[in-house]
Amino acid sequence: MSRQPEVEKEQGGFDPGAVRRMFAILNREIAWLDNAATTQRPEPVLQAMDRFYRQHNANTRRSVHRLGAEATAAYEGARAAVAQFIGAAAPEEVVFTSGTTAGINLVAAGLARREIGPGDEVWVSAMEHHSNWVPWQQAVQRLGATLKVIPLTPERRLDLAAFRKGLAARKAKWVAVAWVSNVLGAVNDVRAICDAAHGAGAQVLVDGAQGVAHLPVDVAAMDCDFFAFSGHKMYGPMGIGALWGRSGLLGQMDPLMLGGEMIARVDERSATWAEVPYRFEGGTPNVAGAVGLGEAIGWVRTLPAAAHGYVADLARETAQQLAALPGVTVWGPAEGRVSLVSFSVEGVHAHDVAQVLDGRGIAVRAGHMCAQPLMRRLGIESAVRVSFAPYNTRDEVRRLLEGVRAARELFT
Ligand SMILES: Cc1ncc(COP(=O)(O)O)c(C=O)c1O
Known part of the structure; x- marks a missing residue:
């Protein structure tokens, strides 16, 4: 080197x-100069993950031994760090995912699909990443709804006047929009979009992938309903991210990944789900990833x-x-x-x-x-x-x- x-x-x-x-x-x-694809990771993040595997490695929650308790504490500590970082009201509002794409798919398939019907409208913006376009496009196709697109102004910003004009009360059900465009670099006024959407009775998912490393995050101030981001775009590991949702809404969402760790009780022919957010985290979670993400959050906070x-x-x-x-x-x-x-x-x-x-x-x-x-x-x-x-x-x-x-x- x-x-x-x-x-x-x-x-x-x-x-x-x-x-x-x-x-x-x-x-x-x-x-x-490819940080929007993925940033690099600083030593403290690498060390925290290494320390987890060398000293604390175990499954979370299902183990009664001391390493299991340590792993659970590390995982839940990371959840609390994410919650604080994004301005969530409680750690339970944070679901660990594998990244932004996984979070958006969970909402589109687990909740939005249940609420969208024939004749309804789902809005995306003209500057969305495929991760915040295709899940909605496929949902509306299956459900007989319409995909509407917030257009661009000549300056290549979102045309919010056209959006407000086109939003049809009662028909508009969901709006999915990027906080920061991964192509144009533009910062979108997500608060204004949320206000307009809520006024028309629609819910809003914000794709935070390109914002979290650079802008202060406050989901309460944004007033969005869901917020998804990836750890690897903010100096954390790949394969971990988080989805924040209003607690009332998370409770209405269907889990997609069914199996171990996400159930309350399983009978031969039926099952009930664990509490939110665990019902959305089926299978062995990426504990080292969560630990790395928690450390990355701490590291970002040390930046002047x-x-x-x-x-x-x-x-x-x-x-x-x-x-x-x-x-x-x-x-x-x-x-x-x-x-x-x-x-x-x-x-x-x-x-x-x-x-x-x-x-x-x-x-x-x-x-x-x-x-x-x-x-x-x-x-x-x-x-x-x-x-x-x-x-x-x-x-x-x-x-x-x-x-x-x-x-x-x-x-x-
Ligand atoms: C705006 C935006 N949304 C979503 C994604 C998808 O993120 P991931 O691949 O981490 O799920 C990206 C990745 O480049 C992105 O830039």
């Missing part, structure tokens, strides 16, 4: 180099407020500098961008741009970014995305811009 380069401190005193040194993988000569401003500055500056390059189009609004920038280079396929960048040790995402309906609205098939974390540096941005210029020269 090579040593990490010296990184200059920011004017406000924020030190990206100090953050960087906590990530062993960044010792490799890689500029990791300036770290988030720094990430937003990197995204804004990168968007401006990319837009100034000949032949480059930056997608997304000029203002209100949190952490990522998507762009296209005229005459060069996104994969070719990413390949040239990879040759220079710069990791970016290229493709449709699991948002094909949005891509079609933008009139493109694919784009390149760079996404930031507090360990990224201005030198990496400089190298990115050089690489993009080089790709254009090579291919046009």
